[in-house]
Amino acid sequence: MPKLSEIYISNWVHFNEKEMSLKGVPIHQNQTDSELKDFLVEVYKSSGLSYPKFYKMDNLSKSAFISAHYLTHESEVWKVSGESKKGVLIFNSVSSLETDYNFHKTYSPKDSIPSPSLFVYTLPNILIGEICIYHKIKGENLFFISESFDADEILAQCEQIFEFNALDQLICGWVDSFESKSNATLFLMERKVKQNESAAIKKLNKSNLELLYLNKN
Amino acid sequence: MENLKQELKLKILEELNLEDLTIEDLQDDTLLFGEKIGLDSIDALEIIVMLDKDYGVKIINQQQGIKVFHSIQTIADFIEESRKA
Numbered sequence: 363m364p365k366l367s368e369i370y371i372s373n374w375v376h377f378n379e380k381e382m383s384l385k386g387v388p389i390h391q392n393q394t395d396s397e398l399k400d401f402l403v404e405v406y407k408s409s410g411l412s413y414p415k416f417y418k419m420d421n422l423s424k425s426a427f428i429s430a431h432y433l434t435h436e437s438e439v440w441k442v443s444g445e446s447k448k449g450v451l452i453f454n455s456v457s458s459l460e461t462d463y464n465f466h467k468t469y470s471p472k473d474s475i476p477s478p479s480l481f482v483y484t485l486p487n488i489l490i491g492e493i494c495i496y497h498k499i500k501g502e503n504l505f506f507i508s509e510s511f512d513a514d515e516i517l518a519q520c521e522q523i524f525e526f527n528a529l530d531q532l533i534c535g536w537v538d539s540f541e542s543k544s545n546a547t548l549f550l551m552e553r554k555v556k557q558n559e560s561a562a563i564k565k566l567n568k569s570n571l572e573l574l575y576l577n578k579n
Numbered sequence: 580m581e582n583l584k585q586e587l588k589l590k591i592l593e594e595l596n597l598e599d600l601t602i603e604d605l606q607d608d609t610l611l612f613g614e615k616i617g618l619d620s621i622d623a624l625e626i627i628v629m630l631d632k633d634y635g636v637k638i639i640n641q642q643q644g645i646k647v648f649h650s651i652q653t654i655a656d657f658i659e660e661s662r663k664a
Contacts, residue, residue, distance in 0.1 A: 403598075414617070417596040475632055478624035479595075 366521050369566040373550040374535075374574050375433045377405075377425055379543050384432055385562070386577065398542045402428060409435075418479060419492060420461045422539040426452065426489040427496065429546045430533055434497070439552060440531060447530040449501035450490045451519055453508045454538045458486040489537060502527040511536050511547075513571040520551065520566065536575065547575050584655045591651075594629060595622050607652040623648060630654070636661040 376383045379398040382390040382405055390408065392401045402424045406416050409431055419427060430450075434440040440448070461483040469476040482488065487505035494503060502523050508515060516534065523529060535548035551566055564570040588605045591597065595618065604615070612618050618626075626648060630636050636658055638644045647657045 414597070414599045417598045418621075475628045478628065479621050482621055 366517065366524070366566055369520065369524055369551055369553050371549045371564040371566055371570060371574065372439075372552050372562075373433055373437065375429050375546070375548050377429045377544060377546040382429070382432065389432065398539070398544055399424075402544075413496060415492075420458070420464075420480075420483040420539075421542070421544060422454075422458060422461065422486065422537065423483060423489040423492045425539050425544040425546045426537040426548075427492050429535075429537070429548045430493045430497070433533060433548045433550050437531075437550060440550070443530045445498050445500040447501060447528070448497065448499045449523055449527060449529045449532045450493055450499060450503040451516075451523060451532055451534040452487075452490055452504075453506045453511070453516065453536050454486060455507065455509055456538050456540045457507050458484055458488070460540050493533065499533075501529050501532075511572075511575050513568040513575075516571060517566070517568060524551075524553070549574065580655060580659065583658060584651050587651050587654055590629060590633070591626070595625055605651060607655075608650050611648055611650060618648075626654070630658070634658050634661075 374385060376386075379401060380392050381388050390405045392404075396404065398421055402421065403417075405428050406424070409428065411431060416424060416427060461480060465477060465480040465484050468474065468480060486507070487503075490503045490505055493499065504519065504523070506515070506519070520532065520534060523532060531550065531552040533548055534551050535546070537546040537548070538544065539546075549571070564574065584607055585602075588602050591605065591611075592600060592602065597616070600616065609616060612623075623644065627638050627644070630638065638647060647653055
């Protein structure tokens, strides 16, 4: 069973309504000041993905899904890891509040019919489902609501997940979306790291988590 | 009938967020739940809501739904028949 000192952050991605960056390097910028929903589609279209279900997701799931794609798409280890060796651990502060609110509007006033497609996204952990379905992840997955980004809590949960689930890789981080603003920071954590990649990876510890989260741009 | 079918195509494309498809992809007899269009169970619920809200017609059971949701043509036929009844 691996200890936390044996786990590394091999990649990290930041996404908000203005920019997407990979390891701190911008890869997409919202140069036309588009609304979040339009910027998400721009990023999706330039990603090379062909996954029509993306259009049906709410902004929270879209932010998580597209971030997870960029986080993993160049990882050779990710491609060959077993389905049960990969997991997802996500935190946020607003849960699915924006979609809850939009769903509520569909059955107000009285006697109007609630929207089934919005109802689907009235739980925040649906975003994990979207990532797991696409990436065929069958390992542990957990979603927590937290007031703010809490590196200690992330480390505590990572310890549990890696120790008891024999995972090789974990998509872990923070994904919030509310009032047309998103804030996603995802880390790819793993214990099988090639030696020649050592310069580009970080040890999993509190200071690195906070540093990478705060220095997002 | 032609206007109704055109309207249904536009509504389905918009309300189900089928942004990868155009109206040309939705022919009158295209299978809605086949490989090409690929609607799912949530889409079926959205169409049920749309038929009720916009056309005042209700799907009363699963068997009827399977028959009606075959294509744009069958949905249009169902609306027309329901209006006559």
